[in-house]
Amino acid sequence: xxxxxxxxxxxxxxxxxxxxxxxxxxxxxxxxxxxxxxxxxxxxxxxxxxxxxxxxxxxxxxxxxxxxxxxxxxxxxxxxxxxxxxxxxxxxxxxxxxxxxxxxxxxxxxxxxxxxxxxxxxxxxxxxxxxxxxxxxxxxxxxxxxxxxxxxxxxxxxxxxxxxxxxxxxxxxxxxxxxxx
Amino acid sequence: xxxxxxxxxxxxxxxxxxxxxxxxxxxxxxxxxxxxxxxxxxxxxxxxxxxxxxxxxxxxxxxxxxxxxxxxxxxxxxxxxxxxxxxxxxxxxxxxxxxxxxxxxxxxxxxxxxxxxxxxxxxxxxxxxxxxxxxxxxxxxxxxxxxxxxxxxxxxxxxxxxx
Numbered sequence: 001x002x003x004x005x006x007x008x009x010x011x012x013x014x015x016x017x018x019x020x021x022x023x024x025x026x027x028x029x030x031x032x033x034x035x036x037x038x039x040x041x042x043x044x045x046x047x048x049x050x051x052x053x054x055x056x057x058x059x060x061x062x063x064x065x066x067x068x069x070x071x072x073x074x075x076x077x078x079x080x081x082x083x084x085x086x087x088x089x090x091x092x093x094x095x096x097x098x099x100x101x102x103x104x105x106x107x108x109x110x111x112x113x114x115x116x117x118x119x120x121x122x123x124x125x126x127x128x129x130x131x132x133x134x135x136x137x138x139x140x141x142x143x144x145x146x147x148x149x150x151x152x153x154x155x156x157x158x159x160x161x162x163x164x165x166x167x168x169x170x171x172x173x174x175x176x177x178x179x180x181x
Numbered sequence: 182x183x184x185x186x187x188x189x190x191x192x193x194x195x196x197x198x199x200x201x202x203x204x205x206x207x208x209x210x211x212x213x214x215x216x217x218x219x220x221x222x223x224x225x226x227x228x229x230x231x232x233x234x235x236x237x238x239x240x241x242x243x244x245x246x247x248x249x250x251x252x253x254x255x256x257x258x259x260x261x262x263x264x265x266x267x268x269x270x271x272x273x274x275x276x277x278x279x280x281x282x283x284x285x286x287x288x289x290x291x292x293x294x295x296x297x298x299x300x301x302x303x304x305x306x307x308x309x310x311x312x313x314x315x316x317x318x319x320x321x322x323x324x325x326x327x328x329x330x331x332x333x334x335x336x337x338x339x340x341x342x343x344x
Contacts, residue, residue: 040183047186054193071309075319076206091308134205139309142244143232143302146311147331162205163312 064100066090071139073165083132083160087116091137095145106148113156128157136164206315225297227327228289230271230282230318232302232310237264244305267310279313286321301329 068090089109090098097104104112117129133153137146153161234242238261242248245265269276271289276282290296298318302311311328318326 044183044186047183047190051186051189051193054190058193058196071312073206073312073316073319075316079205137308139307139312141308142304143306143308143311144304144331146308147302147304147328150328151331162207163315165206165312165316 064088065136066092066098066101068092068136068138068164069140070136070164070166072167076165076167085120086132086134087113088134088136089149091135091141091145091149093138093140095141097145097149106152109149110152110155113152113158117156117158128159130160131158132160132162133158134162134164206312206319225295225325227297227299227325228272228286229329230269230286230298230300230314232267232269232300232306232314234265234303234305235268236261237266239268241268243303250304267306269310269314279310279317282314283317283320286317286323290321290323295325296323297325297327298323299327299329304331 065088087099092098097106097109099109099112113133117131120129120131122129135146135149137149150161153159234244236242240260242260242262242265243250245262248260248262269279269282271282271285274285276285286296286298300311300314300318302314315326
């Protein structure tokens with residue numbers, strides 16, 4: 001009897017041991033799950049951060065480069081080395097002149113360009129400002145408006161002027177502009 | 182949720198890349214070069230590229246909407262607006278389009294060593310014609326290109342050279 005009792009006691013003890021182990025395993029699993037959840041939250045945080053960053057960057061780019069239907073040119077070259085600091089002047093189809101999302105009249109444009117030219121570097125020998133200007137004018141805008149932008153550039157002694165264009169041929173190699181016919 | 186965020190992320194990344202590569206046509210304005218040393222170089226008579234609106238009879242008009250600009254005064258003969266189109270001239274020679282302009286300029290450049298071109302576009306001409314003319318100069322390998330300045334405020338100048 002005693003032996004049997006002892007055996008039963010042993011089996012009980014074993015059972016208890018087994019239960020303990022199971023509990024421990026469960027605990028460990030729970031802890032593991034918690035860790036996984038923690039990792040997921042930080043990842044979502046990072047992803048949202050990235051999304052926010054891209055949204056802001058795209059907005060900023062839009063501010064500088066407004067949507068304009070540029071004129072065609074055959075000889076234009078893709079811009080590879082753009083100067084680090086330059087002013088992009090957008091001339092919209094109805095003649096509004098904009099820089100970085102602000103709209104200027106011709107005196108305001110002159111004032112802006114004059115200050116930008118004075119703040120930027122100057123050539124040592126000639127003393128002329130080094131600041132580059134890119135005029136992005138819509139192809140249907142009246143020339144008068146673009147001429148005025150050029151005149152304001154001249155008045156503020158800015159001479160590095162370029163015009164924004166788009167390739168003359170589309171992806172299929174078809175001529176896009178009727179004035180070249 | 183993660184799916185959605187990744188979708189958004191990929192969408193924004195793609196939309197950034199879709200922006201087509203823009204091109205540029207350099208046009209350096211004349212520098213104020215200061216005092217000249219030595220004998221002056223022989224003057225080069227510039228070739229004028231005139232761009233203006235014209236009617237079906239070839240008469241010069243201000244724009245398809247008006248024969249004369251706002252506030253234009255003076256007795257002028259009646260000019261019709263029918264068949265308004267943009268006309269391009271190289272000196273006295275009329276060219277039909279920008280390819281012909283490029284050919285005419287290349288022809289002139291081959292006969293003379295260094296030619297100078299002045300692009301004289303009227304106020305109401307669409308900007309694409311001016312860029313087209315500048316492009317034609319580049320195609321004809323003419324490097325000395327200038328733009329006619331607008332007439333002085335208060336009228337005068339050569340704003341109405343065709344009349």
